[in-house]
Amino acid sequence: xxxxxxxxxxxxxxxxxxxxxxxxxxxxxxxxxxxxxxxxxxxxxxxxxxxxxxxxxxxxxxxxxxxxxxxxxxxxxxxxxxxxxxxxxxxxxxxxxxxxxxxxxxxxxxxxxxxxxxxxxxxxxxxxxxxxxxxxxxxxxxxxxxxxxxxxxxxxxxxxxxxxxxxxxxxxxxxxxxxxxxxxxxxxxxxxxxxxxxxxxxxxxxxxxxxxxxxxxxxxxxxxxxxxxxxxxxxxxxxxxxxxxxxxxxxxxxxxxxxxxxxxxxxxxxxxxxxxxxxxxxxxxxxxxxxxxxxxxxxxxxxxxxxxxxxxxxxxxxxxxxxxxxxxxxxxxxxxxxxxxxxxxxxxxxxxxxxxxxxxxxxxxxxxxxxxxxxxxxxxxxxxxxxxxxxxxxxxxxxxxxxxxxxxxxxxxxxxxxxxxxxxxxxxxxxxxxxxxxxxxxxxxxxxxxxxxxxxxxxxxxxxxxxxxxxxxxxxxxxxxxxxxxxxxxxxxxxxxxxxxxxxxxxxxxxxxxxxxxxxxxxxxxxxxxxxxxxxxxxxxxxxxxxxxxxxxxxxxxxxxxxxxxxxxxxxxxxxxxxxxxxxxxxxxxxxxxxxxxx
Amino acid sequence: xxxxxxxxxxxxxxxxxxxxxxxxxxxxxxxxxxxxxxxxxxxxxxxxxxxxxxxxxxxxxxxxxxxxxxxxxxxxxxxxxxxxxxxxxxxxxxxxxxxxxxxxxxxxxxxxxxxxxxxxxxxxxxxxxxxxxxxxxxxxxxxxxxxxxxxxxxxxxxxxxxxxxxxxxxxxxxxxxxxxxxxxxxxxxxxxxxxxxxxxxxxxxxxxxxxxxxxxxxxxxxxxxxxxxxxxxxxxxxxxxxxxxxxxxxxxxxxxxxxxxxxxxxxxxxxxxxxxxxxxxxxxxxxxxxxxxxxxxxxxxxxxxxxxxxxxxxxxxxxxxxxxxxxxxxxxxxxxxxxxxxxxxxxxxxx
Numbered sequence: 025x026x027x028x029x030x031x032x033x034x035x036x037x038x039x040x041x042x043x044x045x046x047x048x049x050x051x052x053x054x055x056x057x058x059x060x061x062x063x064x065x066x067x068x069x070x071x072x073x074x075x076x077x078x079x080x081x082x083x084x085x086x087x088x089x090x091x092x093x094x095x096x097x098x099x100x101x102x103x104x105x106x107x108x109x110x111x112x113x114x115x116x117x118x119x120x121x122x123x124x125x126x127x128x129x130x131x132x133x134x135x136x137x138x139x140x141x142x143x144x145x146x147x148x149x150x151x152x153x154x155x156x157x158x159x160x161x162x163x164x165x166x167x168x169x170x171x172x173x174x175x176x177x178x179x180x181x182x183x184x185x186x187x188x189x190x191x192x193x194x195x196x197x198x199x200x201x202x203x204x205x206x207x208x209x210x211x212x213x214x215x216x217x218x219x220x221x222x223x224x225x226x227x228x229x230x231x232x233x234x235x236x237x238x239x240x241x242x243x244x245x246x247x248x249x250x251x252x253x254x255x256x257x258x259x260x261x262x263x264x265x266x267x268x269x270x271x272x273x274x275x276x277x278x279x280x281x282x283x284x285x286x287x288x289x290x291x292x293x294x295x296x297x298x299x300x301x302x303x304x305x306x307x308x309x310x311x312x313x314x315x316x317x318x319x320x321x322x323x324x325x326x327x328x329x330x331x332x333x334x335x336x337x338x339x340x341x342x343x344x345x346x347x348x349x350x351x352x353x354x355x356x357x358x359x360x361x362x363x364x365x366x367x368x369x370x371x372x373x374x375x376x377x378x379x380x381x382x383x384x385x386x387x388x389x390x391x392x393x394x395x396x397x398x399x400x401x402x403x404x405x406x407x408x409x410x411x412x413x414x415x416x417x418x419x420x421x422x423x424x425x426x427x428x429x430x431x432x433x434x435x436x437x438x439x440x441x442x443x444x445x446x447x448x449x450x451x452x453x454x455x456x457x458x459x460x461x462x463x464x465x466x467x468x469x470x471x472x473x474x475x476x477x478x479x480x481x482x483x484x485x486x487x488x489x490x491x492x493x494x495x496x497x498x499x500x501x502x503x504x505x506x507x508x509x510x511x512x513x514x515x516x517x518x519x520x521x522x523x524x525x526x527x528x529x530x531x532x533x534x535x536x537x538x539x540x541x542x543x544x545x546x547x548x549x550x551x552x553x554x555x556x557x558x559x560x561x562x563x564x565x566x567x568x569x570x571x572x573x574x575x576x577x578x579x580x581x582x583x584x585x586x587x588x589x590x591x592x593x594x595x596x597x598x599x600x601x602x603x604x605x606x607x608x609x610x611x612x613x614x615x616x617x618x619x620x621x622x623x
Numbered sequence: 624x625x626x627x628x629x630x631x632x633x634x635x636x637x638x639x640x641x642x643x644x645x646x647x648x649x650x651x652x653x654x655x656x657x658x659x660x661x662x663x664x665x666x667x668x669x670x671x672x673x674x675x676x677x678x679x680x681x682x683x684x685x686x687x688x689x690x691x692x693x694x695x696x697x698x699x700x701x702x703x704x705x706x707x708x709x710x711x712x713x714x715x716x717x718x719x720x721x722x723x724x725x726x727x728x729x730x731x732x733x734x735x736x737x738x739x740x741x742x743x744x745x746x747x748x749x750x751x752x753x754x755x756x757x758x759x760x761x762x763x764x765x766x767x768x769x770x771x772x773x774x775x776x777x778x779x780x781x782x783x784x785x786x787x788x789x790x791x792x793x794x795x796x797x798x799x800x801x802x803x804x805x806x807x808x809x810x811x812x813x814x815x816x817x818x819x820x821x822x823x824x825x826x827x828x829x830x831x832x833x834x835x836x837x838x839x840x841x842x843x844x845x846x847x848x849x850x851x852x853x854x855x856x857x858x859x860x861x862x863x864x865x866x867x868x869x870x871x872x873x874x875x876x877x878x879x880x881x882x883x884x885x886x887x888x889x890x891x892x893x894x895x896x897x898x899x900x901x902x903x904x905x906x907x908x909x910x911x912x913x914x915x916x917x918x919x920x921x922x923x924x925x926x927x928x929x930x931x932x933x934x935x936x937x938x939x940x941x942x943x944x945x946x947x948x949x950x951x952x953x954x955x956x957x958x959x960x961x962x963x964x965x966x967x968x969x970x971x972x973x974x
Contacts (some may be wrong), residue, residue, distance in 0.1 A: 471630035533667035596659025
C-alpha cells in the first residue's frame with residue numbers, strides 16, 4: 025500500500041464517523057466536549073453555525089450520525105448525539121448577543137426564497153450577514169415550513185421553532201408570509217438576482233381504493249391532517265383509527281391520534297415491521313403508547329355504511345424471494361382481514377408538485393416531474409434558479425435540507441460575485457497537538473464504560489392528555505455529562521511520524537482494541553488479513569506509514585480505535601501524537617475571509 | 624507512565640480460548656515502566672503465551688525479586704498467584720514454593736541485576752537443582768532503576784549513555800545456564816514476539832529448569848549508539864538460529880517446510896515443538912556443542928537467538944528427591960505424622 029496522505033482533508037474527516045455521516049458535517053465531538061465542560065452556549069453556537077436549527081434537530085433529526093458512531097462498533101449503542109444537541113439548546117441561556125448583527129450595508133443583490141422551511145431559512149442565514157436583500161415567501165402565516173406544519177408539538181414545542189426561526193428572521197429578512205407563489209415566471213420578472221426554491225414535497229400520496237370517495241369524510245391525508253392539527257383546525261379524531269404507512273409521518277399521525285381521542289389506534293403496513301421506513305426510536309415511541317403495528321397487510325378496500333367509514337379490508341401477504349433474489353410480497357391466500365375504524369389516516373409517502381413553475385422558462389424537468397438539479401451546486405438548468413430540501417431531490421429530512429441550503433448559498437454567492445459556481449470551496453482543516461504534559465492531554469482520554477443513558481420521558485398519562493405536552497424531557501445536567509463522556513473523541517487523531525519510530529512495540533502492546541500492527545507491506549486486501557486483528561470493515565481506512573528501519577510499515581486499522589491516546593502515552597519517542605482535527609466546512613463568504621486571513 | 628487504566632473495551636472480533644477467556648483476561652494492571660520499555664513487550668508475550676496455551680490463570684505462580692523487571696508481574700496475569708521477593712531471592716522462594724506445591728506452573732521473572740549480580744548464586748542453584756520452572760531474565764545490561772550504571776551482563780567495550788566505556792567482562796547467562804545443567808535454554812529479543820511467544824510457551828510446557836535470556840532494551844538508559852543492548856544494535860546483530868511453533872494436543876502437525884529444515888521435538892507432557900531451523904547444522908540436543916557455538920558466535924560479535932538447548936526427557940527436582948505424588952502442602956496430618964509404630968519401623972530400618 026502507498027503511505028496514507030493525511031494532508032488530504034477527507035482522510036481524518038472520515039475517521040470522525042459522525043461528522044462525515046452528517047449531511048451538514050457538524051463537528052460533533054467538538055460540541056460534545058463543550059457539553060462535558062458545561063459550556064452549553066459554545067456548544068450551541070458550533071451547532072448553530074453548522075446545522076442552523078440545533079433545538080429543532082436535537083429533537084427531530086433523523087440522526088444519520090448515530091448509526092455511524094464508532095461507539096456503536098465497540099459498545100452496545102452509539103452516543104446519543106442527537107439528544108446531546110438538544111442539551112446544548114436547552115441549557116444555553118441567552119445567545120442573542122452571539123448572533124450575527126444585521127448587516128450595516130446592503131450589497132444591492134436581491135434573492136427570492138420560495139417556501140420558509142429549513143432549506144430556505146438556511147440560505148437566508150448564510151447570505152443575510154453578507155448584505156444580501158432576501159425576500160422569503162410562504163403560503164403559511166409563519167416561518168418554519170414543515171418543521172411547523174408537520175412535526176407534532178409533543179415532539180417539538182412551538183417556542184423552539186419560534187426561537188430558531190426568529191434568529192434568522194432577525195437578520196433583516198423581508199417576509200411575505202401568507203403569499204403563495206403561483207408563478208415562477210412572475211417572480212423572476214420582479215428582477216431578483218437569484219431564486220431559491222425550497223418549497224418542500226407538499227403533496228401527500230393518496231390511495232385510490234374502492235370506497236375512497238364514499239367514505240372520504242373520515243379519510244385524511246397524513247401530512248395535511250398533521251398540518252391542520254398543528255394549526256389548531258383539527259382537535260378531535262374518532263375512537264378507532266387506522267394509520268396506513270410505515271414512515272415517520274405515520275408515527276406522528278398515530279401518536280397525534282392517541283392524543284385527540286383515538287383510543288384504539290393501529291398502524292398497518294404492507295411489508296414487514298423491520299422494513300418500515302420510520303426510525304427505530306419513533307417506532308418504539310409509538311409502541312410505548314399502546315399503538316400496535318400490524319404488518320404484511322395490503323389495503324384493499326375502505327368499508328362504509330350510510331356514507332360513513334366503518335373500517336377497512338386488508339389482504340394478507342408474505343415476503344418471498346424470487347429467482348432473481350428480489351424480495352416481493354405475495355398473497356398468502358388466507359381470508360382477508362377486516363379492521364373496524366372511525367377514521368383512516370393515509371401516510372404512504374409524499375410527492376413533489378410544481379404546478380407553479382412554468383415549463384417555458386429554461387428550467388427543465390425529468391420524466392418523473394422533478395427539476396433537473398445539480399447535486400453539488402443545487403443549480404437548475406436555469407442559471408439563477410436553485411433548489412434545495414425536499415423540492416430538489418424528493419423527500420429526505422431536515423438535516424439534508426440544511427446541507428442543501430448551505431451549498432445553494434455558496435452557489436448563489438458565487439453567481440452574484442461573478443465566480444465559477446462549479447468551483448467549490450474546500451473545508452478549513454486544522455490539526456493541533458493535544459499534548460499538555462508528559463501524559464496529559466487537553467481532552468479527557470479516560471474512556472467511559474457506561475452504556476447509553478435513556479432520555480427521561482413524561483409520564484404517559486400526562487403526555488397522552490395534552491398534544492402540546494412534550495414527551496421527551498431531555499437529559500438533565502448530570503445525565504448529559506455522563507452521556508457526553510461516552511463520546512470517544514474521534515476528532516482527536518492518532519498521528520504517526522515514521523522517522524521517530526524505533527519499533528519497540530509499546531503501542532501494539534498497549535492498544536486495547538488491537539488496531540496497530542507493524543508488518544511487511546503488501547496489497548491492501550492481503551495486508552488487512554495480516555494485522556494484529558484482521559481489518560474486515562472495508563468502509564474504514566488503514567493508516568499506513570512509510571517503510572520503517574526494519575523495512576516493515578506501521579498499519580493502523582481506524583475501525584475501532586478508541587482514541588484513548590494510550591499509544592501516544594506509551595510511545596517513548598513521540599512518534600505517536602494525539603492531534604485535534606477541526607474540520608470547518610466552507611459556507612457562503614468564508615472563502616474570502618480565509619483568503620484574507622492567510623495573507 | 625500512564626495513569627489511566629487500560630479501557631475495558633476490546634476489539635469486537637477478539638478471540639476466546641478453550642477456557643472461554645480472551646487475551647485481555649490475562650492482562651494485569653497498566654504498566655508503570657517507562658514508555659517503550661522492552662519489559663512491557665515481554666509481559667505482552669507472556670500474556671499471549673498463557674492465553675494461547677489455555678492456561679488457567681489460578682494455576683500460575685509468578686515470582687520476582689527487585690528491579691524494573693521484578694515489577695512486571697503486576698502487569699500480566701492479574702488473576703494468578705504472585706510473590707515479590709527480596710532482591711535476588713526469587714529463585715529460593717520459587718524453589719520453596721515448588722517443593723511445597725508442585726501442581727502450580729512456576730514463572731520466575733528477573734533482571735540482569737537481580738539474577739547476574741545480587742542473586743547470581745540463587746540463580747545458579749535453582750538451575751542446577753532442576754527446579755521445574757520457567758525462569759525469564761529480562762536483560763537490558765543496565766541498572767535502570769538507579770539511572771543506568773552497567774550491569775553484570777553489559778558487554779565489555781559497551782558505552783554508557785554518558786559515554787563511559789565498560790571495562791568489565793560480561794556474564795553470559797545462557798552459557799552459565801547450560802553449564803549448570805538447565806534442560807531448556809533459549810535466548811530471544813523483546814522486539815521479536817514471533818520468536819519469543821512460542822519460546823515462552825515451550826518453556827512453560829517443559830518439565831525441569833527452563834531458562835530464557837530475553838534481551839530487552841532500556842529505552843531510558845541503554846538505547847543509544849555504543850550500546851550493545853539497544854533496539855538498533857540487537858536488530859543488526861541478531862542471528863536467529865530457529866523459530867518454534869508449539870503444538871498442543873488440539874492442532875494437527877503440518878510440516879510444510881523443505882526437508883532437513885524442520886525438526887519435531889516431543890516434550891515430556893506430550894506437547895510438540897516444531898523447530899524451523901535457520902542454522903541447519905545446529906543441534907539443539909548437544910549441550911557441549913551449544914556452549915562452544917555460543918562462545919564462537921559471541922567472539923564474532925553475533926547475538927544468537929532461538930532455542931539453544933532442550934532435553935525433552937528431562938526430570939526435575941521432585942523426581943530427583945522422590946517426593947510424594949501428592950503435593951506436600953496437600954498431605955494431611957496422618958500422612959505427615961504417621962505415629963510411633965511407623966517411626967519405630969523407620970528407626971529399625973536404619974539400625
